[in-house]
Amino acid sequence: MYTIYVGDKPIILTTKVERETDFKSFLLKSVNIGKVIKTLNKTDLQGVHLIDKNPEKLLNKFLKLLPNVIAGGGKAYNSNNEILFIYRNDKWDLPKGKAERKESIEETATREVEEETGVKGLKITKPLSTTYHIFKRNGKHKIKVTYWFEMKTDFEGKLFPEESEGITKVKWLDAKASQKALENSYANIRILI
16 A cells, blocks of 8 residues: 655555545546546545555556656754754755756765755665655646655754755754644655654
8 A cells, every 4th residue: 555645635555445435436547647636636535545456566557647756855863863854835844855867866865955954974874664745846747756764963063944945944853843843744744753
């Protein structure tokens, strides 16, 4: 089972047919993804299930429905065990960004965290879940596939929000402040914290 977010509403890829309540079900092979996105954005429907009989092919079939943007990001910890957050578009988020040519996804994740926050000396400690969300750019929907990594750093310098990317704040947040920030964040970020 995979979950792809449209805003905070899930599209769940599954092999199970369940009785519809606050969600709708469609066959993955014949779905009109544009209509699904519009329905999730414009109604109070809580989610959508896209069904296919082959669990191994669910994600690959779905990823063929829209152009993919590959990104890397980091859940970075400092020596006080605080998590590095950015504030962009009136929401708390974790730093991430699009992969560049000939760059490994680990290099992308580290570079993006550095560029968006000013933090240096990042070391990847382990991979985290991969997240999927649908966004619209220049009138076209795309699927962002973000590979996340846990990172550690001893950096104690000044934080610099990358304003050209719309980031207005960068902060190290302790466990309590992180939970508060998640109240004004994205569903795919909540699953990482």
